[in-house]
Amino acid sequence: MVTVQRSTVINAPIDEVWEILRDFNGHDRWHPAVAASVLDNEKQTDQVGAVRNFQLTSGERLREQLLSMSDKEHSFRYAIVESEIPLKNYVAEVSLKPVTDGNETYWNWLSKFETPRGQEKELAELVAEGVYEDGFNAIRSFVERTPSGSSSTSIDHPSLEGTAIKIDRHGGPEELYLAPVLASAPGAGEVRIRQTVIGVNYIDVYCRSGYFDLLKPPGIPGMEAVGIVESVGAGVRHLSVGQRVGYACPPVGAYASVRTMKAELVFPLPDHLDDETAAAGLLKGMSAEFLLHRVHSLKPGEVALVYAPAGGVGRILCQWANHLGATVIGATSSEEKARIARAAGAHHVILPDGASLEEQVSDLTKGHGADVIYDAVGKDSFSHSVAALASCGHLVSFGQASGDIGAYDIGSLASRSATISRPNFGHYTDTAGKIKAITDRLFSALEKRIISIEIGQKFPLSEASEAHRQLEGRHTTGSSILVPDELLKGRK
Amino acid sequence: MYVSSVLAVSVDKVWPVVRDFNGLPNWLSFVAESRIEQDRPADQIGCIRAFRLTDGGYIREKLLALSDYDYSFSYSILESPMGVENYVATLKLLPITDGERTFIEWSAEFDCAPERETELETHIGENVFLGGINDLKERLKT
Numbered sequence: 001m002v003t004v005q006r007s008t009v010i011n012a013p014i015d016e017v018w019e020i021l022r023d024f025n026g027h028d029r030w031h032p033a034v035a036a037s038v039l040d041n042e043k044q045t046d047q048v049g050a051v052r053n054f055q056l057t058s059g060e061r062l063r064e065q066l067l068s069m070s071d072k073e074h075s076f077r078y079a080i081v082e083s084e085i086p087l088k089n090y091v092a093e094v095s096l097k098p099v100t101d102g103n104e105t106y107w108n109w110l111s112k113f114e115t116p117r118g119q120e121k122e123l124a125e126l127v128a129e130g131v132y133e134d135g136f137n138a139i140r141s142f143v144e145r146t147p148s149g150s151s152s153t154s155i156d157h158p159s160l161e162g163t164a165i166k167i168d169r170h171g172g173p174e175e176l177y178l179a180p181v182l183a184s185a186p187g188a189g190e191v192r193i194r195q196t197v198i199g200v201n202y203i204d205v206y207c208r209s210g211y212f213d214l215l216k217p218p219g220i221p222g223m224e225a226v227g228i229v230e231s232v233g234a235g236v237r238h239l240s241v242g243q244r245v246g247y248a249c250p251p252v253g254a255y256a257s258v259r260t261m262k263a264e265l266v267f268p269l270p271d272h273l274d275d276e277t278a279a280a281g282l283l284k285g286m287s288a289e290f291l292l293h294r295v296h297s298l299k300p301g302e303v304a305l306v307y308a309p310a311g312g313v314g315r316i317l318c319q320w321a322n323h324l325g326a327t328v329i330g331a332t333s334s335e336e337k338a339r340i341a342r343a344a345g346a347h348h349v350i351l352p353d354g355a356s357l358e359e360q361v362s363d364l365t366k367g368h369g370a371d372v373i374y375d376a377v378g379k380d381s382f383s384h385s386v387a388a389l390a391s392c393g394h395l396v397s398f399g400q401a402s403g404d405i406g407a408y409d410i411g412s413l414a415s416r417s418a419t420i421s422r423p424n425f426g427h428y429t430d431t432a433g434k435i436k437a438i439t440d441r442l443f444s445a446l447e448k449r450i451i452s453i454e455i456g457q458k459f460p461l462s463e464a465s466e467a468h469r470q471l472e473g474r475h476t477t478g479s480s481i482l483v484p485d486e487l488l489k490g491r492k
Numbered sequence: 493m494y495v496s497s498v499l500a501v502s503v504d505k506v507w508p509v510v511r512d513f514n515g516l517p518n519w520l521s522f523v524a525e526s527r528i529e530q531d532r533p534a535d536q537i538g539c540i541r542a543f544r545l546t547d548g549g550y551i552r553e554k555l556l557a558l559s560d561y562d563y564s565f566s567y568s569i570l571e572s573p574m575g576v577e578n579y580v581a582t583l584k585l586l587p588i589t590d591g592e593r594t595f596i597e598w599s600a601e602f603d604c605a606p607e608r609e610t611e612l613e614t615h616i617g618e619n620v621f622l623g624g625i626n627d628l629k630e631r632l633k634t
Contacts, residue, residue, distance in 0.1 A: 008590045009498055097586075097597060101497045101622060106595040108586060136590065 001089075002115060002124050006132035007108040012143040014098040014105045018074045019433075020139065021094060024066050025052050025440075029238065030142045031135050033057055041444070044437050051081060060084040067091070074098075080113075087123060088114040107136065142237065159184050160192060160230065162258030163484065165464040168218045170210030173468040176255075178461070181220070183258035186233035191263040193245060195227035196487060197279035198254050200467050200480040201312075207252055208468065215252045222254025224283045226275045229266075236263040238432065244269045248282035249429045255464055257484035264432040270443045277446075280479035281316075281453030283425075285442045286435075287398070288316040288451070290428040292324065293441065295421050296372045296394050300325025305361060305370035305388060307331050307377050308401070309341035309349070312479060317374055318344035319451040326372075329364060331357060331381075358387035369393060369416070379403035389416040396421045454478030460485045493613055495621040496597040501632050503587040503594045507563050509631060510583060513541055513555050519631040520624050522546050540570065549573045556580065563587075569602075576602040576612060596625060 010017050020030065025045040028037040036055040043050035051065045062083035069076040075095035080087055092111035099106055109132040115123045164181035186192045201223055207215040215221055226246035229239050239245060247266045253259055269278050291313075292298045304321045308314040309330030321328045322345030330341035330349045338349040350360045361370055369390035375381050376399025385395050393416055397405065413420065429435050445451045456478030459467045467480050499506055509519055514534040516523040526543035528534050534541070535558055542552045552571040559565070564584035569576060581600035588595055598621040604612050 005587075006589045007587060007595070009588060009593070009595070097496060097595065098494075099498055099595070100495050101625070104498070106496070106498070106586065106588070133590065 001112055002120050003110070003112050004124050004127045004132070005108070005110045006128055006136070007106065008136045008140075009099065010105045010107055010136070010140055010143065012105060013103050014074060014096050016143060017105045017107065017139065018071075018096055020142065021096070022046060022069065022071070022076065023433075023436075024050060024069070024076065024078070027052075028054075030138045031131075032138055033130055033134060039440070042441075045440070046433075046437075085123070085126070086116050086119065087127070090114075107139075109135070160194075160258045162194075162256060163461065163486070164220045164256035165222075165461060165482075166218060166220055167208055167215070170208065170217060173208070173465040173472070175208060176221075176465040176468060178464075181256055181258065183256075183260045186231055186236075186260050186263075188234040189236060189263055190233040190260055191236055191239050191245075191266050192230045192232075192258065192260045193225070193227040193266070194230045195225045195254070195257055195259060195484065197226050197275045198222055198256075198461065198482040198484075199224035199248070199279040199281075199283060200464075200471060200482060201283055202471065204252075204255075205468055205472055214250055220253045220255050222252055222256070223250060224248035224279060225254040225256075225259070226269060226278045226282075227259075230258070232263060239263055239266060239268065244275070246278045246282050248286055249435075250426055255461065255482065257461065257486065265429075265435065267432075267435055267439055270447070272447045273443060276455055276458070276481055277453045280455045280481050281446070282439075282442075284312040284316055284479070285446070285451065285453065286429065286438050287313050287425060288320055289438045289442045289445075290423065290425075291317065291374055291396060291398060292320055294428060294438075295396050295398075295423045298324050298326050298372060301327070302371040303327045303329065303361075303365050303368060303390065305329045305331060305373040305375075305385075306341075306346070307373075307375050307381060309344065309346050310337035313376070314374075315340065315344045315454070316451050318346045320445060321345070322347070323445075323450045327365075329361060329370065356387075357381075357384040361388040365390075372396060374398065376400070377402050378405050382408065386413065386416060386418055389418050392417045392419070394419045394421065396423065398423055455481060457481070458483060460488055493601065493617050493621070494597065494599045495617055495625065496595065497622075497625045497629075498588065499594040499596055499625075499629060499632060500592070501594060502592040503563055503585050506585055506594050506596070506628070506632065507560075509628065510585070511535070511558070511560070511565070513539065513558070513565070513567075516541070516543055519628050521627045521630075522619075522623070557582075574612060574615070575608060576604050578603045596628070598625065 023045050025037050025039045028034040034054050035057045038053045040051040048066055051063055054062050063081045064078045065081045067077040077093045080090040090113035095108050097106040159182040162181050165176050166179050167175045183192050204221045206212040207221045229241050229243045232239055245266050246269050249265050304326040306314050306317045309318045318328050328346045330346035341349050348364050370388050371390050372394045373385045374396050375385045378400025380402040382405045456476050457480040459482050461482045461484045470476050514526050514528045516526050522545055524544050524546045529540040532539040540554050544550055553567045553569055555567050557566040566582040569579040579602035583598045586595040
C-alpha cells in the first residue's frame with residue numbers, strides 16, 4: 001500500500017476554495033492534468049455515488065466515484081473505479097481547514113493505493129506532483145488570477161452600442177418600442193454578452209402589462225436569451241470571451257442585442273444545443289427540471305396530473321414525467337390540445353365533460369387519485385386539484401393563469417393529508433451552483449431527446465410587439481423567439 | 493470554538509513543544525507553573541496537570557487522548573475559575589508539505605451559562621488559543 005500526502009496553504013478564504021473543489025465534475029475547469037470531465041447519467045456533481053469520467057491531457061481515461069462529501073468539514077473522498085493508469089484500490093481525501101488568523105485555507109490531499117510491483121515510486125510521484133502539487137498551483141493561480149477592484153476594465157472595454165426593446169409605462173403590446181442601448185463595461189462579477197436569440201415567455205406579458213412588478217418602467221423586458229461572451233469583469237472564472245452562453249432568470253432586460261449582467265446567472269451552452277432551441281427552451285425546461293426533480297421528486301409508478309399539457313412547460317412536464325415512469329394525466333380544454341398532450345407522453349387526457357376533474361381522475365386511477373399535481377391555472381383549479389389528490393398527495397401550484405388563489409383554509413387539506421408547494425423560479429436559480437445542477441440535467445435530457453423544444457414563431461427583435469400580440473391572442477404554437485435585426489440582415 | 497494558524501517551522505519542531513502535557517510554562521506566557529498529579533508520566537493517558545496562571549488562577553486538566561501519529565492531543569477541564577462545564581479541547585498539528593510549515597488548530601467545546609457564552613468564547617478563542625498560538629510562534633523563533 002502506497003500513501004501519498006501533500007498539503008499547502010492557499011491565500012483565499014475557505015469558502016472560495018471549497019466552492020471550486022466541491023464541484024466534483026468541475027475539476028477540468030482548473031486542473032491542468034484533466035482535459036474533460038463528464039458525469040455518468042442522472043447524477044449531480046455533489047451527489048454521493050456520482051462517477052466522473054476524466055479524459056486526461058496525457059491521453060488516459062479514468063473513472064472516479066464520489067464516496068463522501070461534507071460541506072461542514074469541507075472535505076470529500078473519492079475512489080478510482082476504472083483507470084488506464086495502474087492505480088488499484090485508490091482512495092483519496094481532499095480536505096480544507098480555515099486558517100482563522102489570516103483568512104487563508106489549509107488544503108490537505110491524501111491517498112492510499114496499490115500499484116504493480118516496481119512501479120510504486122514512479123506512480124507515487126505522478127500522484128504527488130502531477131496531480132496534487134500541480135492541482136495546488138492551478139487553484140492558487142485560479143483564485144489569484146483576477147485581482148478584485150480592477151479599475152482598468154472600463155478603459156479596456158468601453159460601453160457597447162446595441163438595440164433594445166423598451167417600455168416607458170405599463171400597458172399593451174404597443175408600449176414596446178425599439179431604441180438604442182448602451183451595455184456598460186462589465187464590472188466585477190459581471191459579463192457582457194452579444195445576444196443572438198431571445199426567448200419570449202408569457203411572464204414577459206405580465207411584466208409589460210404591470211401584472212407583475214418585476215419591471216419598473218422605463219425598462220427592458222425579457223428573462224431569457226443566448227449569445228456570445230463579449231467581455232468579462234474581474235473575478236469571473238467560469239466564463240471566457242467567445243464562449244456560447246445562455247441564461248433564464250430575473251432580473252428583466254433580455255430584449256436587447258447586447259447586455260451586461262451578473263455572470264453567476266450565466267452558463268455555457270453545450271455543443272448539441274443550438275442557439276434558437278436554447279433561447280426557446282431554457283426557462284421552460286429549467287422550470288420542468290426543478291418541478292419534477294426538486295419541488296417534487298417524481299418516482300416511477302406515481303400518478304402525475306399536469307394542467308395545460310399542451311403549453312410550453314406542460315408539454316415538457318408530460319414528456320419528462322412519462323420518461324421517469326409516472327402515469328401522466330393531462331387536463332386540457334380541447335381535442336386539439338389533447339392530441340398534443342398525448343403526443344408528448346400523457347397516458348390519459350381529461351377534457352371538460354359532465355363529471356368534475358376530481359371524479360375523472362378518480363375514475364382513471366381506480367379511486368387512488370393523483371400523487372402529484374402540477375397546477376399553474378390557479379384560482380379556477382385549486383379546489384379541484386386538492387380534491388383530485390391521492391392521500392398524502394402533493395399539489396405543486398406554480399402559477400395563476402386564471403387569477404390569484406386567494407386565502408385558503410388549510411384545515412381542509414386534512415381531507416387528503418395534502419402537501420402544498422408554491423415554488424418560485426427565482427429561489428431555485430439564484431446561485432451558480434443551483435443553475436448548474438438544473439441545466440446539467442436539462443441539457444442531458446435534451447441531448448437524449450427525452451424532451452424536445454418546439455419553436456413556433458420567430459420575429460425580428462424590432463417586432464417584439466407583434467410577438468406579444470400573437471402570444472396574448474393565443475395564436476402561437478410552441479415557443480416564440482426574437483432575433484436582433486442586425487443579425488437577420490447579416491444573414492440576408 | 494475553533495482557532496487555527498500557520499507556523500513557520502516544520503511539524504517535528506513544533507510537536508515536542510506542545511506534546512509535553514506538563515510543559516505549558518515553557519511556551520504559554522500566561523502559565524506560571526505546572527505539575528502532574530500523583531507523579532505520573534506526562535504522556536500517560538488519564539494523567540492530570542495542575543497549573544497556576546500568572547494572574548493566580550488555578551486549573552486542573554485531564555489528558556484524554558494523545559497521538560504521536562496524528563500530532564494531536566485532547567484534554568478536559570476538571571477545575572477552573574472560568575465557569576465552564578463539559579469542556580473538552582483538542583490541539584492538532586498538520587504538516588504543510590510544500591515548505592517547512594505547520595498548520596495548527598486548537599478547538600474546544602463546552603457548556604456554560606447562556607449569558608456568558610459570547611464572553612467565554614471570546615476569552616478562550618482570543619486570549620487562550622490565539623494568544624497561545626502567538627506565544628508558541630515566539631517560542632519557536634528561539
